[in-house]
Amino acid sequence: MSLLEVENLHTHFITRDLGNRIRVATALNGVSFAVGEGEVVGIVGETGAGKSLTAMSVIGLLPPAAKVVAGTARFAGDDLLAMSPATLNRLRGDQITLIVQSPKTSLDPLKRIGDQLVRIQKAHRAVSDDEARRNAVEMLATVGIPDPEQRARAWPHELSGGMAQRVLIAMALVNGPRLLIADEPTTGLDVTVQAQILDLLMELVQARRLAAMIITHDLGIVAHYCHRMAVMFAGRIVEQGKVADIFKRPAHPYTKALIASTPKQIAARGYAKVGGLPPNLYALPSGCHYRDRCPEAEAACTTEPPLVTVRDGQRALCHVVARGTRVQ
């Protein structure tokens, strides 16, 4: 059994238009994946594909208009989606922690960073002030903040983006979590700092044998740091499997196009292969959501695509792939 098992997750945005008619955006349309103990899973896809929404659905932090309408998300066997808000709140920040993409604005502006590290510990377990403070300073040292004793007294606005992200990593690790969710952890950072932060983060994840979910649209990050990956398009995972397998032999046309769009490939070929707009979530096409942009689309693609096992652990959601392999 994996640590986190998400099964058939459907999340909708339910809003009203100007005429007060109800509009439904089907943002997640049956997302299933798993993260094993000590496994690092990358989730990639274009903006609006539902990467962050998947994570937010799982940890119960959806914006008011969004609702999980179907599915389960089992964490160590317990369904997170069926839990009381208070029970789920006890897991958040303790067993499951989050690293966000806007570290500077995510820290409480009116509390010193050491105090924030103390606060998150005391919220989840009985720990003395002295011990919590020792842990905080130790954690700051672990994430590579120089002079941690002194820096614990710093205010969030005094930190650089990279320092603030280190503090968020410290916040995410100080309670000894089992699952770490990093939602575009380096998007807001300077390019030179990005690699340092990711190296630090993944080093700590590996040293502690944590399970991690890395949400990104940077395939390079996935190739470097992840064991397995899932490719999302319009609220579905269109392909998932071992990183090495997918990069070597992508099956789904969208994955192929994505991999063909890395700067190196584009430079070699002279043009980009992924084109077009994300589909309208208020009126998704029937069958395969990618068919309007797919160079290999055929008549069968207007019906629901089958989930095909390409090879051990690599699965794609596609008619075209199905013709070449056995249907699961």
Add this chain to the structure above:
Amino acid sequence: MTLRQFLLRRVLLVIPILFGITFITFMLVRVGDRDPVAMLAGPLADRQTLATLRTEMGLDRSFWEQFAIYVGKLIQLDFGKSWESNNPVIVDIANRLPASLELLLIAMLIGAAVGIPVGLRSAQRPNGAFDQAARFVSLLGFSVPTYWFALMGIFIFFFKLGWAPPPMGRIGLDAIPPPDVTGSYFIDSLLVADWSAVHSSGTRLVLPVLIFSVIVAAPIIKHTRAIALEVLSSDYIRYARASGLSPFTVRRIALRNAFTPVLTFVASELTGLLAAVSLLEFIFAWGGMGQWGLNAILNSDFAAVQGYVLTLALFSAVIYVMVDIAVLMLEPRSALKA
């Protein structure tokens, strides 16, 4: 920068502002087509009397000469004399300011005590039933003129229902005004335990204070709601939830972060209200500084108008300096703590 340096700089900055306001007021009161000499002398005065009076009042001199004399006296804290009352302006203001402040500060306390919680509650569920109702009340307080509220209040609660005492002053004829301590009849009569004066002045406070509270609360509701909405949708609140902090702690973080902007807003609103209260004082014959200032404007009582405007400006300046100090103490991002 130390606190003392900051304060010194801040206070020094007030001086040019006050000077500018003095100049503008001085100019504006003289632009009107009303001649204070003619008004003071009455319709029967002859040419000779008018000329003598004009020289006595110093109005025959050039504008710049008059201004120089005025500023020269102002530096010695001499605000001149009111032509109406023949009292030094500063004495008239000192007599009347407490009555205005009594009305203003009580209404401000009620307005903030009601407006801030209502605004916060509104923001918790935007467009919910409570929010809709609060926004309607706020809009009403914004858009209905003060005098209409006052007249309707008097019509209903004094004339029709007879619950409120007559809208004529701060204390009834049957009660003796208490000895002056704070300047508020209500508090002063409490201090000497004169219960008939307490009752008389207290009941007279109710209607104008309530009406003014509505005017005060309307913008507080609107701004508190906007500030709270912004804080609640901030990254740090989202992150606090993701950190599994208790709902109580999350709310405390939100309140703490909304506190400074709300305080700044309420205080800056206060600066405008000392002028806004004048209409209400007029209708309730309150005898406060606002009513006196309005009269001075209507009578072209130059020194009194200038004294009135300068007092308003000084009041604003003092409040702004106080807000700055408060923000400095509350905000880690402020220059003093860096």
